[in-house]
Amino acid sequence: MLSRTADSLFWIARYVERADFLARIVEATQRLATLPASYSGMGTEWESALESSGAAEGFRATHKSVDEASVVEYLTFAADNPTSIRNCIEFARTNARAVRTALTVEVWEAINGAWIELDRFASRNAGRARYDREDLSQFLEFVKKTSLDYDGSVYRTMLRNDAYWFSRLGLFIERADNTARILDVKYHVLLPEDEAVGGSLDYFQWTAILRAVSALTAYHWVYRENVKPWLIADLLILKIEMPRSLIACYDNIVYFLDAIGREYGHVGASQKHAHSVLSRLSHSTTKEIFSTGLHEFITDFVENNDRLGKNINQQYLVY
Amino acid sequence: MCFDEMTLADGEVRRVYSKIARWLANTPADRLSSRRAQAELLFRRIGITFAVYGENDSQERLIPFDIIPRVMLRSEWAALEAGLVQRVKALNLFLGDVYSGQEILKTGRVPSDLVLQNPQFRKEMMGRRVPHDIYVHIGGIDVVRTGESDFYVLEDNVRTPSGVSYMLENREVMMRLLPDLFAEHRVAPVENYPDLLLASLRSVAPLSTRGEPTIAVLTPGRFNSAYYEHSFLADKLGVELVEGRDLHVDDDCVYMLTTQGPKRVDVIYRRIDDDFIDPEVFRPDSILGVPGLMRAYLAGNVTLANAVGAGVADDKAIYTYMPEIIDFYLGEKAILNNVPTWRCREADALKYVLEHLSELVVKEVNGSGGYGMLVGPHASKAEIELFAAKIAKDPDNFIAQPTLALSTSPTFFPSGVAPRHVDLRPFILTGKNDIRVVPGGLTRVALKEKSLVVNSSQGGGTKDTWVVDDKIFEDARQTQGSMQDQSAVA
Numbered sequence: 042m043l044s045r046t047a048d049s050l051f052w053i054a055r056y057v058e059r060a061d062f063l064a065r066i067v068e069a070t071q072r073l074a075t076l077p078a079s080y081s082g083m084g085t086e087w088e089s090a091l092e093s094s095g096a097a098e099g100f101r102a103t104h105k106s107v108d109e110a111s112v113v114e115y116l117t118f119a120a121d122n123p124t125s126i127r128n129c130i131e132f133a134r135t136n137a138r139a140v141r142t143a144l145t146v147e148v149w150e151a152i153n154g155a156w157i158e159l160d161r162f163a164s165r166n167a168g169r170a171r172y173d174r175e176d177l178s179q180f181l182e183f184v185k186k187t188s189l190d191y192d193g194s195v196y197r198t199m200l201r202n203d204a205y206w207f208s209r210l211g212l213f214i215e216r217a218d219n220t221a222r223i224l225d226v227k228y229h230v231l232l233p234e235d236e237a238v239g240g241s242l243d244y245f246q247w248t249a250i251l252r253a254v255s256a257l258t259a260y261h262w263v264y265r266e267n268v269k270p271w272l273i274a275d276l277l278i279l280k281i282e283m284p285r286s287l288i289a290c291y292d293n294i295v296y297f298l299d300a301i302g303r304e305y306g307h308v309g310a311s312q313k314h315a316h317s318v319l320s321r322l323s324h325s326t327t328k329e330i331f332s333t334g335l336h337e338f339i340t341d342f343v344e345n346n347d348r349l350g351k352n353i354n355q356q357y358l359v360y
Numbered sequence: 361m362c363f364d365e366m367t368l369a370d371g372e373v374r375r376v377y378s379k380i381a382r383w384l385a386n387t388p389a390d391r392l393s394s395r396r397a398q399a400e401l402l403f404r405r406i407g408i409t410f411a412v413y414g415e416n417d418s419q420e421r422l423i424p425f426d427i428i429p430r431v432m433l434r435s436e437w438a439a440l441e442a443g444l445v446q447r448v449k450a451l452n453l454f455l456g457d458v459y460s461g462q463e464i465l466k467t468g469r470v471p472s473d474l475v476l477q478n479p480q481f482r483k484e485m486m487g488r489r490v491p492h493d494i495y496v497h498i499g500g501i502d503v504v505r506t507g508e509s510d511f512y513v514l515e516d517n518v519r520t521p522s523g524v525s526y527m528l529e530n531r532e533v534m535m536r537l538l539p540d541l542f543a544e545h546r547v548a549p550v551e552n553y554p555d556l557l558l559a560s561l562r563s564v565a566p567l568s569t570r571g572e573p574t575i576a577v578l579t580p581g582r583f584n585s586a587y588y589e590h591s592f593l594a595d596k597l598g599v600e601l602v603e604g605r606d607l608h609v610d611d612d613c614v615y616m617l618t619t620q621g622p623k624r625v626d627v628i629y630r631r632i633d634d635d636f637i638d639p640e641v642f643r644p645d646s647i648l649g650v651p652g653l654m655r656a657y658l659a660g661n662v663t664l665a666n667a668v669g670a671g672v673a674d675d676k677a678i679y680t681y682m683p684e685i686i687d688f689y690l691g692e693k694a695i696l697n698n699v700p701t702w703r704c705r706e707a708d709a710l711k712y713v714l715e716h717l718s719e720l721v722v723k724e725v726n727g728s729g730g731y732g733m734l735v736g737p738h739a740s741k742a743e744i745e746l747f748a749a750k751i752a753k754d755p756d757n758f759i760a761q762p763t764l765a766l767s768t769s770p771t772f773f774p775s776g777v778a779p780r781h782v783d784l785r786p787f788i789l790t791g792k793n794d795i796r797v798v799p800g801g802l803t804r805v806a807l808k809e810k811s812l813v814v815n816s817s818q819g820g821g822t823k824d825t826w827v828v829d830d831k832i833f834e835d836a837r838q839t840q841g842s843m844q845d846q847s848a849v850a
Contacts, residue, residue: 043606047619139582141591142601150405157404203619305620357619 046143047207048358049136053152054195054211056136060129061188062219062253063116064181066090069252071174074109076245086249087112092226093253096122110172117180118166126184130159133191143204147194155187203304206297210353213297217290217346220277223253225339231270232335247273254285274335275327287342291319294349301357311352318345362765363507364779365430375833376433377770383541384428384770384777392772395537396427402533423526424821429534429541430769430782430803434548437799437827440503440511440786443695445795446686448499448788451518451673453689455495459485459669469684478678480519480671482634484641488658490667491564492792497665498557498629499788500524503696505767512697512764513682514783518666518674520631523802523822524787525589528553528596530802530824548799548827553787554596556798557629560791561597564663565626573626575599576616578607580632580648590631597629604632609652612659627663634668676725676759677703699764704755713760714751717744720760721812722751735812737763766812769823771805781806783814784825800825 070090087107091097099122100107100115119125134156137144144152162180169176192212199205224231230246247268251257256276263280264272280286295315302308330338361369366377373381384392403422457463458475465472475481500521502514531550535542558575565573579590581603594601606616607625615622630637636646638653656662672678678685680701686694702709702720713720722734734747751758768779786801803823804814814820 042619043600043602044617044619045603045606046600135582138587138591140601141588142595146406154405207619301619 042143042203044358046140047203048354049140050143050204050208051211051353051358053133053136053140054208055215056129056133057152057188057191058212058215059124059219060126060133060184062216063094063124063126063129064184065253065255066094066223067113067116067177068181069249071109071113071177072252073245073249089226090116093223094124095222096124099123113172113177117177118163127159127163130155130184130187145194145198147198148191151187151190151194155183155190158183158187203301206301206304207357209297210294213290213293214346214350214353216285217287217294218343220254220285220287220290221339221343221346223250224274224277225336225343228335228339231274232331243270244268250277256283256285259283271327271331274330278330278338279322279325279327288319288322291315291322295319298353309352309356311349311356314345314349314352318342318349362781363505363510363767365505365767365769365782366779367770376431376828378833379541379544380428380431380770389774389776392427393774396425396772399425399427399533399537402536403529406529424807425530425533426771426805426807426821426823427534427537428770428772428777429824429826430784431545431826431828432800433830434799434827435830436509437548439509439695441797441799443511443513444499444501444503444786444788444797446690446692446695447501447513447516447682448496448790448795450682450686450689451496451499451516452494452790454685455667455670455673456493457689458672460487460489464685464688467688469688470678470681474675474677474681475672478672478675480634480669480675482669482672484654484658485667485669491566491663494564494790494792495667495670496673496788497560497564497667497790499790500785501788502783502785504764504783506765507767510697512699513679514699515676515679516674516682517785519633519671520666521785521787522586522589522631523785523804524553525592526822527787527798527800527802527825529592530822534824544832545826545828546832548829550798550800553789553798554593556789556796557593558597558599560789560796561627561629561665563792564665566660566663568661569626574624575627575629576602576607576625578602578604578628578630578632578637580604580636584631586631593629599629602628604648604650607650607653609650609656612652612656612661614650614653614656614662625662627665629665634671637664637668676723677705677756680759699761702760704751704758704760709760710751710755713758714748717748717760719763721763722747722758722760725757725759733813735763738810738812763812769803769805771807771821771823778809780809781812781814782823799827 067090070086073086087109088097090112091100091107094116096116100112103121104111104115115122115125117126120127122128134152137149137152141149162183165176195205195208199208227246227250230243247270248257250273251260251268254277260268260273260276263276263282266272276283276286278287281288281292283289298312298315302312365374366381367373400422403425454464458465458481464470465475496518498521500517500523502517504512504514506512527550561575562573575597576599577590577594577597579587579601581587584590591601600616602616608615608617610622614625614628616625632648635643637649638651639646639649640651641654654668657664657668680698680703682698683694686692702713704710704713713722717734718736718739720736722736724732734743736744739747766781766783769782770777771780782803782805784801784803786797789796803825805821805823806812806814807819807821
């Protein structure tokens with residue numbers, strides 16, 4: 042397939058996944074921010090939201106103070122934030138339009154339909170005098186539905202060939218990046234101290250992390266335990282059953298890269314690198330990760346994940 | 361009074377529209393309105409949009425679609441089809457001649473300067489043979505109707521005629537929206553167009569191609585007004601949609617850059633004009649093209665459809681010589697009429713045109729898309745004077761035609777059904793072995809009352825075109841007759 046086509050397919054998946062993650066971050070943060078001040082910790086939820094979504098720098102360059110309304114606006118509709126939800130959907134659609142022929146009708150309609158709907162939300166948003174939580178929650182719901190619709194259409198209708206594989210690679214690399222980012226921003230609340238039995242104020246911080254990656258229910262099913270920070274780390278890093286865990290993402294990445302390698306009869310730097318990341322994850326334990334430092338582990342992972350993106354780009358997508 | 365395709369001057373409904381007339385009479389206006397809204401929704405969702413040059417705000421617009429089909433009898437179509445095939449055959453022979461022996465110029469049947477001075481004449485093509493001598497693989501010939509059996513060709517489009525995706529999508533939408541009406545008509549299908557196109561393109565692969573030819577559609581990119589169509593066709597053909605930046609030329613062969621490295625391309629259905637395809641040979645500032653493409657083309661390593669230089673045949677001045685061209689190469693009389701045309705390059709004609717501007721349609725020889733033309737009867741005095749000055753300054757660049765009484769076809773508006781002028785663009789495919797035309801084509805309709813300009817860039821809309829068997833209307837009569845018999849028995 043054309044390198045340009047593969048590149049677009051890869052990025053459509055990344056943008057849709059990112060939009061979904063941003064919607065969840067905003068939702069989880071909002072929940073945290075509505076708690077009484079004594080529960081919500083340091084009152085810096087919206088700063089963390091900006092950090093997790095990688096938009097902190099851009100925000101600070103254009104805004105003086107961090108408050109809910111302006112952060113939400115920046116993460117959802119702001120045209121000047123290159124990774125606002127709105128821009129993610131716009132970019133996904135621009136890419137989709139450029140490679141219409143590589144998409145099934147269902148996938149195209151999922152993206153194009155969302156783009157048309159987005160316009161309606163954006164104009165309603167623009168006409169509003171003040172920040173409206175009800176409208177916002179409808180919008181976030183729409184964004185999550187969009188990613189389900191897109192993802193389901195890809196899964197159900199695309200041929201299992203390189204077009205599908207590159208699309209899935211984009212999804213899992215983005216997802217791994219998102220999970221790692223939220224761990225990175227929140228790692229300090231996950232550091233095990235003396236086990237405060239019940240009623241820890243951090244409980245709400247912890248569940249916010251789980252909510253952001255839609256894993257709160259999954260947590261209980263997997264551990265049948267109270268929410269504990271090292272188990273959250275375990276779930277999001279090492280549990281292969283958890284679809285957003287780093288290891289699950291790499292399990293998929295390796296699978297799809299191998300499929301491409303087999304099909305093309307040639308493997309390269311991407312395959313080699315992905316295998317080494319997966320092997321590192323498979324041989325890690327929570328205990329070891331905490332003893333060498335959660336922060337260092339995550340930082341290292343984010344770098345490796347970025348490197349894989351670059352390797353794939355060089356190996357297949359440069360046109 | 362112009363010919364209405366549904367209702368004759370005396371109020372009688374033409375047989376071919378009898379079912380349509382009944383349907384219109386029996387369907388409440390709000391039902392038609394909601395069908396039309398549904399159609400629009402479908403088009404938007406599928407993403408059938410086009411961009412208009414020079415409009416900033418509306419990056420993507422829908423071409424208005426009218427839900428009342430335009431119906432034509434198979435017998436009417438058959439005559440039209442024969443004329444189209446004849447015309448394309450002659451156009452291909454003309455181009456082959458113009459780029460080799462130039463017999464027709466030597467005999468003076470077509471003035472040499474008209475061809476050789478033409479900006480679309482590509483001297484690079486002189487003495488080069490293209491596979492199977494086919495220059496026009498895809499032709500779009502615009503036809504108008506003025507009476508029961510009077511058809512005229514308005515123009516021949518042999519560069520990169522567009523609109524075929526609308527023909528195909530209009531049909532899909534009609535089948536979904538009005539299944540009963542559709543079934544009742546037994547409409548001749550058009551859905552095999554992409555298949556025929558693919559066969560045509562495959563048949564003209566360079567003789568040196570080994571194995572299956574690799575075909576690609578070359579688009580200027582997503583900002584082009586017809587981008588939707590380019591992607592639609594590539595999709596239906598099952599071939600890559602490439603932009604100039606995806607292609608490169610190495611050792612006079614064309615390659616596209618894929619995830620598995622460079623891949624050789626044999627046939628390019630290009631939707632980019634000659635001027636832009638290769639900055640090494642034509643416009644050096646073109647960023648849409650592929651440097652070296654002409655080298656590969658002239659070396660015979662890739663086929664371009666349509667051929668480079670074909671544009672010389674769809675010039676509006678050459679058009680006026682089509683009856684001579686058909687006679688010269690085929691020894692036949694043209695089946696389809698040319699619109700009588702005054703060539704302003706001829707002194708007598710120029711004089712006549714300038715004296716009768718208010719009655720004539722004047723076109724720029726090299727204009728397209730309805731830009732730069734004067735419709736005399738609808739023009740203000742100031743517009744006419746302005747145009748007269750333009751013609752006097754450069755008469756060679758203009759032709760004039762009488763304002764034809766274009767036929768009208770019933771068209772739906774929220775205020776009711778009203779007649780509107782229509783034309784028809786059938787698409788003619790030429791391959792190694794045959795010339796094929798799918799029955800019908802794209803009907804364009806001038807939505808503004810009394811307007812004669814049907815171009816989508818000028819506010820025109822489209823309709824589905826139905827070619828139906830003459831027989832189905834006889835059956836309808838028989839059914840009625842037999843029902844009467846039954847009631848007689850009862």
